[in-house]
Amino acid sequence: MKKLSKENIKLIEINESNTKLIHKFLLGCNKSLKSFRYFEKRNIEQAIKLHEYTVTMTYKDSLIGYGHLDRDCYHTWLGICIADIWTGLGAGDILMESLTSKFPKRRISLTVDVENEAAINLYKKYGFETMKNVTKDVILMERK
Numbered sequence: 038m039k040k041l042s043k044e045n046i047k048l049i050e051i052n053e054s055n056t057k058l059i060h061k062f063l064l065g066c067n068k069s070l071k072s073f074r075y076f077e078k079r080n081i082e083q084a085i086k087l088h089e090y091t092v093t094m095t096y097k098d099s100l101i102g103y104g105h106l107d108r109d110c111y112h113t114w115l116g117i118c119i120a121d122i123w124t125g126l127g128a129g130d131i132l133m134e135s136l137t138s139k140f141p142k143r144r145i146s147l148t149v150d151v152e153n154e155a156a157i158n159l160y161k162k163y164g165f166e167t168m169k170n171v172t173k174d175v176i177l178m179e180r181k
Contacts, residue, residue, distance in 0.1 A: 038126060039126075040126055040127040041096060041123075041128055042127070043131055045096055045097075046094055046095070046096055046128070046131050047094070047096075048092045048093070048094055048131075048132075048135055049092060049093050049094075049095065050090070050091065051085055051091035051092060051093060052085070052091075053082065053085070053086070056081050056082050056085060058093045059076075059081050059085070059091075059093065059103060061100055062100040062103050062118075062120070063076060063103075065099075066118060066120050066121065067120070067122075068121040069120055069124070072153050072156070073103075073116070073117075073118035075105075075116045075118075084107075085105070087107050087108075088107040089106045089108055089139075089140075090105065090106045091103075091104070091105040091106075092104050092105070092135065092136075094119075094131065096128075099120075100120070101119065101120050101123040101128055102117070102118065102119045102128050102129075103116075103117070103118045104116065104117045104132045104133075104135065105117075105136075106139060106140065112144065113140060113143050113144065113145045113146070114145070114147060115137075115145050115146070115147045117129065117132055117136065117147075117156075124155065125155070129155075129156075133159060133160075133163050134163075137163050144180065144181050145165075145179065145180045146168075146179045147160065147165065147177075147178050148171055148175050148177055148178070149175065149176055150174055150175055151170075151175065151176055157176075157178070160178050163180065164180045164181075165178040165179060165180045166178060166179060166180075166181075
């Protein structure tokens with residue numbers, strides 16, 4: 038399949054009335070959930086109440102991506118997941134552009150698995166720098 042373009046993608050902002058889209062997306066993620074563990078210990082409906090911006094991404098009738106920005110006392114945190122069969126087609130770029138442009142002057146943080154080179158390269162493309170190792174397998178990256 039060729040690269041996706043913005044014209045073929047629809048971003049759907051998530052609120053309390055359409056969280057079923059996140060549930061449906063996660064069911065179709067397969068291997069991508071190995072590195073996207075955000076909802077492993079969080080209730081979706083409770084978590085999105087803390088988010089400043091949450092979206093799912095569709096291509097035609099397929100849910101292909103998810104992203105969010107949430108804020109704690111000191112940081113805005115970014116989370117992103119692209120369903121494994123859609124990786125490498127530009128979906129991550131489209132989603133990152135949407136997320137990072139929402140609050141262009143804020144420092145944004147994220148954590149990523151050390152072995153996830155494709156994600157690390159994507160984050161660097163959007164101005165994120167490695168700050169430190171959180172564990173031997175996970176790094177903290179920030180866009181200042």
